[in-house]
Amino acid sequence: MKLEHLPQEFELARPVLQTIEQAGYEAYFVGGSVRDTILGKSIHDVDIATSAYPNEIKALFKRTVDTGIEHGTVMILDHGTGYETTTFRSESTYTDFRRPDQVTFVRSLAEDLKRRDFTINALAMRENGEVIDLFDGLSDLQNQQIRAVGNAQERFHEDALRMMRAVRFASQLDFTIVPDTLAAITAHAQLLDKIAVERTQVELLKLLTGKTPQRGLTDMLATGLWQYCPDFADHETALQELATALTQGVSSETAAWTLLVTKFGLTATAITPFMKHWKTANQMINAVQTTSKTAALLGQGDLNAWQLYQCGAPLIATANEIAVILGAPDRLATLTDRLAALPIQHKKELAVTGKDLMQAGIQPGPQLGAILGDLEYQVVTGAVANKRADLVAQAMI
Numbered sequence: 001m002k003l004e005h006l007p008q009e010f011e012l013a014r015p016v017l018q019t020i021e022q023a024g025y026e027a028y029f030v031g032g033s034v035r036d037t038i039l040g041k042s043i044h045d046v047d048i049a050t051s052a053y054p055n056e057i058k059a060l061f062k063r064t065v066d067t068g069i070e071h072g073t074v075m076i077l078d079h080g081t082g083y084e085t086t087t088f089r090s091e092s093t094y095t096d097f098r099r100p101d102q103v104t105f106v107r108s109l110a111e112d113l114k115r116r117d118f119t120i121n122a123l124a125m126r127e128n129g130e131v132i133d134l135f136d137g138l139s140d141l142q143n144q145q146i147r148a149v150g151n152a153q154e155r156f157h158e159d160a161l162r163m164m165r166a167v168r169f170a171s172q173l174d175f176t177i178v179p180d181t182l183a184a185i186t187a188h189a190q191l192l193d194k195i196a197v198e199r200t201q202v203e204l205l206k207l208l209t210g211k212t213p214q215r216g217l218t219d220m221l222a223t224g225l226w227q228y229c230p231d232f233a234d235h236e237t238a239l240q241e242l243a244t245a246l247t248q249g250v251s252s253e254t255a256a257w258t259l260l261v262t263k264f265g266l267t268a269t270a271i272t273p274f275m276k277h278w279k280t281a282n283q284m285i286n287a288v289q290t291t292s293k294t295a296a297l298l299g300q301g302d303l304n305a306w307q308l309y310q311c312g313a314p315l316i317a318t319a320n321e322i323a324v325i326l327g328a329p330d331r332l333a334t335l336t337d338r339l340a341a342l343p344i345q346h347k348k349e350l351a352v353t354g355k356d357l358m359q360a361g362i363q364p365g366p367q368l369g370a371i372l373g374d375l376e377y378q379v380v381t382g383a384v385a386n387k388r389a390d391l392v393a394q395a396m397i
Contacts (some may be wrong), residue, residue: 001139003129007037010125013046016078016085017127018062023060025052026109026134027085028124028132035120038131038141047123048076048085051107056086069101088112091158110134117155117162118169118181131387146170146177152184160191164203167219171210171249177219185223194226198279200229206329208256209249217243230277251321257284258291259324268293287315294319299328308339309380312346343386347376351393359390370394 003258007015010029016023020027023082027050030151033043048059054074058064063077072087087105089112106112109124110133121135124198131138145168148155148162166177207216217239222227226239243262243360244316250256257280261271268289275285294311298319299305303311311319316339320332346351352375360369375391378384384394 001038001131001133003037003125003324006129007043009033009043010121010127010162011038012079012081013048013083016076016083017048019060020048020050020052020057020085021127023052023056024087025050025056026107027052028109028126030124031121034123034125034131035141036248037125038123038138046083049088049109049112050085051088053087053105056136057087068243072105080135089115091115115158116149117159119149120145120169122149122176123168127349139368140178144173144175146173146181148181149182150182153187156184156188160188161195161199161203163188163192163223163225164195164207164336165330166201167216167223167225167290168207168210169202170219171213171216173210174215176215181224182219185225189224189228192225194383197230197277201278201280204229205253205256206253208246209248209252210364211244214243214350217246235264238265245325250325252318254284254287254291254315255258255318255321257288258295258318259325261288262295262322262326277332291315291319291322295322295326295328298323298331299326302331303335305338305342305381306377307346308335309342313339343379343382344376347372349386350376350379351386351388351392352395356388356392357395360396362395 010033016146017027017029022147027048029046030049031047033046036043052060054066054069054072057074057076061076061078065075065077066081066083067073067075072089073084075082075215088108090106091102113122113124113134119135119140121137122135123137124132126132132208135149146166165180166185169175170177207213221236221239221243226232226236232239242259250259257275260287261274266274271289271292272285275288290311294303294307294316297307307375308316316335317332320330320335324330339345354364354372357368357371358364362371375395378394379386379391384390
């Protein structure tokens, strides 16, 4: 197979491959960018694999960065763009189920491609668009299948994260995991315990924001992978319901976490430890506390002005999105209009400050903060106008 019209990202990188080839080495585009180009999807990163060793690559190009030279990776800087270029390699055993104990540089493309995870990711492409397919990846792309390269049992024992990547690709691409690969995931699901939570988190979020998360969730449930995700053990029924109801991916990371904690029925106090176990940032936890509370309220009915204000413009769409997934009517247009019509959008817009109140005779301390909070509430709910004189007078009552 030869691709006649390459994306601009490949066209710009062709001189890099040509330089390597003119020096007597092999060089190919590899990985997801090749797969996505064949599928007609947009690409982002361009990765290169070569028979040239790192020191040979460094000798060919004026500007390089040793991004992972111990594993054969050098970034070539060309006209302001960086291209990660990795030497063909074979790998030894994986005692930590994630990284090879030893990497050996080789000159064979076949040796390099056979260590990759799935046939659809084991495609290579010459700079002229000719695709090299040693493991029937093109056939699997055509049949919309996810199949491990070679022995699936070995691939998942080498790198247990590949199991989460399989269910993630099922969601993102709307592909089916072939039976022997699915069976190998079932047999090795417990190895997911060996993987850093941060890595599992990335795959889970990509699954939930993918094209058909139903597929990924169904495969997670069928293989038992879900049992080895932090704090999922008590929520099989909720996951089964999501696998039925989630007909399309959610819009963002915030939406994904909001969906999970709301569907799991987690209380405000339970949300923080749950998300801490998943190694999420405090800012994300705070956002999800707000969106999950708002989504739950929308599931019970409409929001009052104060509830709407507390959620705020940046998060109201996410809260509404999750409420709709869980069965509430879509109120986004109305909510957005009501939010825009509120007297203030943020407490910084309050027409009075603590300094103003102290000048009026109110003593500093906790009481001052409480008074400001009460004034904020009264302005939002329309009980008092957002005017300095009115607010000072209200504070003195």
